[in-house]
Amino acid sequence: MIRTIAARRLLRGDNVVEYPLVSIEDGCIRSIESLDPASHHTAPATHRFPDATLVPSYFDIHIHGCAGHDVMEATPQALQIIGEFLSTRGVGAYLPTTVTSPRDETLRALSGLATEIQKARNNPSTRATPLGVHLEGPFLSHRKRGVHTDGLLQAPSIDLFDRFWQAAEGQIRLMTIAPELPCASELIAHATSLGVRCSMGHSDAMVCEAEAGFLAGARSATHTFNAMRALDHREPGIAAYVLDKQELFAEIICDGIHVDPLMVRLFFKAKGASRTMLVTDGMSATGMPNGTYMLGGMQVEVLDGRCTSHGTLAGSVLTLDRGVQNFMEFTGATLPIAVAAASRNPSQMMGIADAWGTLEEARVANITVLSPSAQVVQTFLAGEPAIS
Incomplete structure (x- = not known):
């Protein structure tokens, strides 16, 4: 099953991805797309966080x-x-x-x-x-x-x-x-x-x-x-x-x-x-x-x-x-x-930067969702929401 997360921004290393749509399959990030605002608004998403920023957990x-x-x-x-x-x-x-x-x-x-x-x-x-x-x-x-x-x-x-x-x-x-x-x-x-x-x-x-x-x-x-x-x-x-x-x-x-x-x-x-x-x-x-x-x-x-x-x-x-x-x-x-x-x-x-600390395709989807004030809205671990 593929699930998708839409947000306002995503931190990818030192870069900021605007209007991201993240696809997750088998607990890993399958793709990170940057859409235009109109496409982003209409794109189907399993989870949508209109004002939030996606960051590495x-x-x-x-x-x-x-x-x-x-x-x-x-x-x-x-x-x-x-x-x-x-x-x-x-x-x-x-x-x-x-x-x-x-x-x-x-x-x-x-x-x-x-x-x-x-x-x-x-x-x-x-x-x-x-x-x-x-x-x-x-x-x-x-x-x-x-x-x-x-x-x-x-x-x-x-x-x-x-x-x-x-x-x-x-x-x-x-x-x-x-x-x-x-x-x-x-x-x-x-x-x-x-x-x-x-x-x-x-x-x-x-x-x-x-x-x-x-x-x-x-x-x-x-x-x-x-x-x-x-x-x-x-x-x-x-x-x-x-x-x-x-x-x-x-x-x-x-x-x-x-x-x-x-x-x-x-x-x-x-x-x-x-x-x-x-x-x-x-x-x-x-x-x-x-x-x-x-x-x-x-x-x-x-x-x-x-x-x-x-x-x-x-x-x-x-x-x-x-x-x-x-x-x-x-x-x-x-x-x-x-x-x-x-x-x-x-x-x-710790020498584990190949697995933790950044959001990239093919990595495990460990993602924290932050509000504009950097409060935690949701945490996804291996693509699954941790906060009910």
């Missing part, structure tokens, strides 16, 4: 949970509810992100996540798809640990990482690591050899130590500015290194709480349109009322959008669609640039 590479569930639960129910919620916010794919926990708890969670990731790969659905694990911890700085439990942090260890890798059945796709720690460069090189992308974060690194991490293979930075050595004009530190190193991709949490809008603008001027990645660092409280929630094994108090544990910021309740809107508001970026920061750029960093 979003890809959140750093998220701990939402809708009352934490990815560390690693159960079918938790992943189902998380995926369903994310799809309503325009997200087509995500990396369930761990938090530093007791070793056995981490191994259990990685095993459970691996099972659910394999299921999702074999059975596409109208839920956001977990594409792999983002391992955040335990190889983090004690000085810049954020809310990660100090006593559970570990020195970088290839042996320990390999235990995690085996438990996850090779599904670890991204790892946050502090590059200044002993043996960090060796672990970065080892993980990179396995196809894992390494991201520098939760770090007190000086410039030379960040450079060592990059030379070992790190290609990204985790929630830039947060849990990092602060900018200083005599010892610039890792944050300045991230801004200056053009080859590095860099995450930013664009909720107006984690990073002031002025710093978001400076970040964007430094990283540019091709290296900026919007993430949420969302936790189980996302989409839920004020209250007490869990982040891994830690209790987090959530009040009016701010998540804290013993006074320290602990993740967010940001959704990626709101992050896109905020980014445009804070920086003046256009919709194509903001959308790329939530879709194409993370896909490129």
